[in-house]
Amino acid sequence: MTKQKALMLSIFRSDFCHGKHRTADEILAYAKDLMPGISRATVYNNLKELAKEGIIRRISGDDGADLYDSDTALHGHLICSVCKGVRDVGAPRLFEDLKRISGEDIEAYELKLRYVCESCRHQNLN
Amino acid sequence: MTKQKALMLSIFRSDFCHGKHRTADEILAYAKDLMPGISRATVYNNLKELAKEGIIRRISGDDGADLYDSDTALHGHLICSVCKGVRDVGAPRLFEDLKRISGEDIEAYELKLRYVCESCRHQNLN
DNA sequence: TAGTTTTTTTGGACTTTGTCTAAAAACATT
DNA sequence: AATGTTTTTAGACAAAGTCCAAAAAAACTA
Numbered sequence: 001m002t003k004q005k006a007l008m009l010s011i012f013r014s015d016f017c018h019g020k021h022r023t024a025d026e027i028l029a030y031a032k033d034l035m036p037g038i039s040r041a042t043v044y045n046n047l048k049e050l051a052k053e054g055i056i057r058r059i060s061g062d063d064g065a066d067l068y069d070s071d072t073a074l075h076g077h078l079i080c081s082v083c084k085g086v087r088d089v090g091a092p093r094l095f096e097d098l099k100r101i102s103g104e105d106i107e108a109y110e111l112k113l114r115y116v117c118e119s120c121r122h123q124n125l126n
Numbered sequence: 127m128t129k130q131k132a133l134m135l136s137i138f139r140s141d142f143c144h145g146k147h148r149t150a151d152e153i154l155a156y157a158k159d160l161m162p163g164i165s166r167a168t169v170y171n172n173l174k175e176l177a178k179e180g181i182i183r184r185i186s187g188d189d190g191a192d193l194y195d196s197d198t199a200l201h202g203h204l205i206c207s208v209c210k211g212v213r214d215v216g217a218p219r220l221f222e223d224l225k226r227i228s229g230e231d232i233e234a235y236e237l238k239l240r241y242v243c244e245s246c247r248h249q250n251l252n
Numbered sequence: 253t254a255g256t257t258t259t260t261t262t263g264g265a266c267t268t269t270g271t272c273t274a275a276a277a278a279c280a281t282t
Numbered sequence: 283a284a285t286g287t288t289t290t291t292a293g294a295c296a297a298a299g300t301c302c303a304a305a306a307a308a309a310c311t312a
Contacts (some may be wrong), residue, residue: 002278002289024269039291044270046289060186064298065269078228091227100219102204104241112236113228128260128307150298166263170299190269191298206280 007035008046012056012070021059021067021077021086022103059110076111082120133161134172138182147185147193147203147212181205186237200239207244215239 008031011017016030030045047068051058053071053093061067062079069090071088078087089111099106134157137143142156154169171192179186180198186212188195197214199208200221204213215237242250 018283037291041271042290058309060188062186064186064190064192076228078230081233090227094227097223097227098237099238101220101223102202102215102239102241104204104239104259107207107240107242109240110236110238111224113224113230114233114235115230116233117226130261163262167263167300168261189297 003041004035005046005049005090007031007038008043008050009055012050012068015048017068019071019088021061022071023061023065023067025065027068062112066081074108076109076113078113078115078117080117080120081114082116082123085117129174130161130164130168131172133157133164133183134169134176138176138194143194143196145197145214147187147195149187149191149193151191153194200234202235202238202239204241204243206243206246207240208242208250211243213243 009032011027011034016022017027020087024044026048027047028038028040031038031043047056047058050056051068057069057072059067059069059077062084073090076089076091076094078089079085080087094111095106095109098109134153137153137156137160142148143153150170150173150199153173154164157164157169173182173184176182177194183195183196183198185193185203188205191201199216201214201216202220205211206213207220221235223233224235
């Protein structure tokens with residue numbers, strides 16, 4: 001356990017990550033604020049490591065950049081087509097439903113649902 | 127309608143793409159075989175265009191490269207964790223299920239299911 | 253059809269995201 | 283403290299994709 005890895009862990013437990021989805025670059029910038037000397041490679045290494053250990057979850061973002069989610073429970077994501085905002089959709093039954101529908105023994109899933117969020121829907125009425 | 131765009135359309139209708147998921151680079155290489163002078167930017171432009179027009183579907187691949195699918199009907203993908211092979215899972219009811227579960231008026235979804243495919247499962251028994 | 257306007261293509265530079273490497277530093281173990 | 287292992291570091295590198303301004307092609311107009 002190095003100082004750098006400990007920092008990463010604390011970042012993922014902090015409000016900066018709580019309930020949010022962060023890119024590697026956002027994590028890097030934040031980590032540099034707290035530990036200016038930290039290297040990009042270290043942040044990337046640890047992100048990979050933490051994801052492999054199951055401490056965080058890596059999901060593929062919309063624009064090419066991967067996102068990291070400190071909520072490791074299997075869940076889907078509602079993505080607003082307008083503002084790109086992300087909301088979790090935790091569906092306890094969803095996993096079982098997907099197994100049944102696919103007829104396979106699914107290990108995990110990644111689900112993105114496109115919609116228009118409440119506030120964007122209202123904006124659009126103007 | 128330019129010659130280049132017509133070529134792209136024909137590629138997506140051909141066996142090269144039928145039932146498969148192709149990266150931009152694979153499409154580019156194939157297009158260059160048929161029209162050597164075609165530019166990378168043109169292929170990328172047209173991929174974006176065709177996706178916007180709904181003629182093809184863009185899905186985010188596993189390794190960072192986006193994939194293009196000529197099957198535009200909403201469907202999910204079964205991805206083998208071992209060999210990375212992709213199988214479609216077309217579920218007519220899935221879309222409605224997802225709307226119901228999320229409680230939102232979903233426009234589209236993107237679904238990846240991780241599993242181990244038949245042949246990889248057998249290999250593993252050795 | 254000729255001339256004009258609009259759209260598309262082109263090639264290359266550029267950006268973003270991420271990986272790799274070899275040397276240095278930190279860590280763990282005894 | 284000495285040793286061996288692991289991690290970090292900086293920078294080079296790579297892949298995937300975007301952006302740009304000039305040239306070419308297409309579409310439009312009269």
